Amino acid sequence: MATTRRATTQWHGSLMEGAGQVSLESSGLGTFDVTWVSRAEEPGGRTSPEELIAAAHSACFSMALSHALAQAGNPPERLATTAEVTFQPGEGITGIHITVRGTVPGLSSEDFKQAAEGAKANCPVSKALAGTTITLDAALG
Numbered sequence: 001m002a003t004t005r006r007a008t009t010q011w012h013g014s015l016m017e018g019a020g021q022v023s024l025e026s027s028g029l030g031t032f033d034v035t036w037v038s039r040a041e042e043p044g045g046r047t048s049p050e051e052l053i054a055a056a057h058s059a060c061f062s063m064a065l066s067h068a069l070a071q072a073g074n075p076p077e078r079l080a081t082t083a084e085v086t087f088q089p090g091e092g093i094t095g096i097h098i099t100v101r102g103t104v105p106g107l108s109s110e111d112f113k114q115a116a117e118g119a120k121a122n123c124p125v126s127k128a129l130a131g132t133t134i135t136l137d138a139a140l141g
Contacts, residue, residue: 007052009034022047040089050085050093057125058083061098064123068115069104077103095133102140113138 005027011020016036023031038046058081069076081100088094100116107115116138120126126134 022052039087048087050087053093053125053129054083054085054096057085057096057098057123057129060123060125061100061119065100065102065116065119068118069102069107069112072111072115074104074107074111077105079103093129093132095135096129097135097137099137100139102138104140107140109140112140 006025007022008025009020009022012018019033019035021031021033033046034048035044035046038044039048039050043051061083062079062081065079065081066076079100079102081098084097084099085093086095086097098120102112102116104112116136120134120136
């Protein structure tokens with residue numbers, strides 16, 4: 001069964017001087033302030049589209065990797081995944097770098113890296129972002 005999730009943004013004013021709030025509608029978990037400055041310069045307690053993409057990508061990647069490892073008979077004890085989305089004003093999103101560290105008993109470092117590459121290529125968020133260069137640093141420990 002397909003699922004649909006929804007977020008809504010209310011924006012007021014121009015790009016450079018304006019501000020908005022993005023609400024996580026499906027979960028009801030919160031409303032977060034966004035501005036051009038928080039996107040292109042410093043967060044200052046606000047989020048950005050790129051941070052939201054990074055959150056989605058790190059969660060999706062972790063779920064995909066966890067599933068692949070478990071399916072192969074090596075469920076992870078722990079995965080710590082960070083996604084860094086780089087935004088260049090005037091150009092857009094120029095890349096995503098995923099770093100994952102895992103504790104997976106009985107799995108070699110090479111097998112972990114191979115599983116991580118598979119998760120990078122096949123998690124739904126990676127597929128949705130296929131037009132962007134995605135790099136990976138995967139290691140046990």
